[in-house]
Amino acid sequence: MTITIKDVAREAKVSVASVSRALNGNGGVTAATEQRIREVAARLRYVPHGAARSLITRRTHTIGALLPDLHGEFFSELIRGIDLEARSHGLHLLVSSSHDGADDAAAALRAMQGRVDGIVILSSPGVDAEFLEANLPEGLPSVLLNSDVKSGTAAVLNIDNFAGTYAMVRHLVALGHARIAFVCGPKDNYDARQREAGFRAAMAKLAPGEPLRIVSGNFSESSGYLAARELLAGKTRPQAVFAANDMMAVGCLQAFKEAGLAVPGDIALAGFDDIPIARYVTPPLSTVRVRIAELGKNAMDLLADLMDRPGSSAASVHTLGCDIVVRDSCGAHRGGAATTTTTTKKPRRSSSR
Amino acid sequence: MTITIKDVAREAKVSVASVSRALNGNGGVTAATEQRIREVAARLRYVPHGAARSLITRRTHTIGALLPDLHGEFFSELIRGIDLEARSHGLHLLVSSSHDGADDAAAALRAMQGRVDGIVILSSPGVDAEFLEANLPEGLPSVLLNSDVKSGTAAVLNIDNFAGTYAMVRHLVALGHARIAFVCGPKDNYDARQREAGFRAAMAKLAPGEPLRIVSGNFSESSGYLAARELLAGKTRPQAVFAANDMMAVGCLQAFKEAGLAVPGDIALAGFDDIPIARYVTPPLSTVRVRIAELGKNAMDLLADLMDRPGSSAASVHTLGCDIVVRDSCGAHRGGAATTTTTTKKPRRSSSR
DNA sequence: TTGTAGGCGTTATCAC
């Protein structure tokens, strides 16, 4: 059937050991024999069997990505970023999406055993500290994304949701909008919680007198639509609405249009994520840009780092900053974009935040 | 280090054979011992080593996906579709994107040897019949997507670009637009070629007298913008513009707006793909919907089929139909949407088209 | 029912 190293050895009249040496360029073989072996191998279209090689080498040259779902811009961009960087490290990518919560994720994690050299895990409701404690294979280098678990063994990389939200509120306030309402995301989502916290902190500091107006959504367009209707039904209409993600902002936009409100004339609007659609709605949506592909790239780099020096339980926390991108939806087109810098916190396990 | 079947065997005071039997549920082991073994395995957090198991089992429970790139809606939706169906077959997904052409793809294909049970290949310029002949591991079940190569060993699955374009032209003509211009895609892209062919055929049949107006683009938004400017610069302005994909249509839309033209009042516009953005531009874009996730699902099903009965060189050609979705950009909102049916051609290797 | 042993395809460690 499929041809093995033995076939090459027989054909080239050498031992399998020599074939291995020649093909792996480890030296210890004459240029002449190496040449001959390479020719035979090429002629026979010999390709080493990955699993067999991994077994003895203890390396798969593959990293795993465990995601809750593959739906939407965020995930595809993230995978793209990871993949791009993985390639440049000479690594392959095994993706696994767990739709059905923690059990599913646990199974996926098990299946990765012996198939990957490291793993990137995007946190999701069921995937918390104790889950990882129980299911993460020991000694497997891993990077946690958008998670508040402080793992002793994994590196953690987060988006700076807090600073991003804060910056956007500052921008809105600077534009003269003090009565800002917030459409928050699902409570069990880490990013959503951070964004809401950022909003609360920013309002407390930047618009101290204003009563907090927060309505709940679930990151979906329709939930944004509903939230906007709820806001519009209130007695005092907000001057600006800040949605915790772009899709909800798009939903708000729809509701505003239906209500005959001009954006930003009658009401300003801002989102979070900067998904491609944000640029194409009318008016173009001001938002907080998350450089998702870069997040993936950084995660991969972090992982590669962990993989290079195994055992070094470099549990570290990193944060990727985000910019605010000003378009038309919150009025007063301005040039600059505030940028949150990327920071890295070293091992300190204290609960500093 | 990582714990193996031997550790479980020792701890449970049985042989490795019994552990294997117990854990794989093959029977031939007392309920009592199985119970004990399972407990020990759970306590030790034993997880079989994938590579080792694959080596003897000859199965990896993994399929590979070879894509030219991971950028854009199309790829992410495709992966999603594949992944979803792969999961339901109990298979994992190894993605590999080859950015640098054929050599890159060849390397990726080699690396998959022994790591996957089957493979889905999305065609790209360098990946043609002879490439596959040379690089596709023999006996590895494979499905080709959007490709015109008639492989003897692989199943082929295509979008019905031809019928989709044809249907859209019919719709435009029915709306009273006879002077339809076409913005085509890159010449080295299979889908692009098919769409142009569909347009030519449709125009010849449905608007016989009209001179053909075709300008070239490359599927990018900016190329669409440029193409529209070129069209507008001509002596007679077209009544409708049909872009070979949505991103180019979006570019056209921008150009029309800048030229002070109302869509669809002054000029109608249609695209192809139905990417999410299509719904959010103003006016919403009429387009030909490609059910990309379904394409991925079907590809996976085809592959699973091939994997089930190995050796059966069931080279077959399948086509996935597409609908036209009518929004506001081409005038006269109508309800229904023409649908191209999904067809399957059996083994016939003749060049029927 | 259970254990022993051989082999999957490769690399690594020895001898020669």
Add this chain to the structure above:
DNA sequence: GTGATAACGCCTACAA
């Protein structure tokens, strides 16, 4: 420089 041969972790005859 080259060739046996022992791992790597697992499954599966075959024997007990």
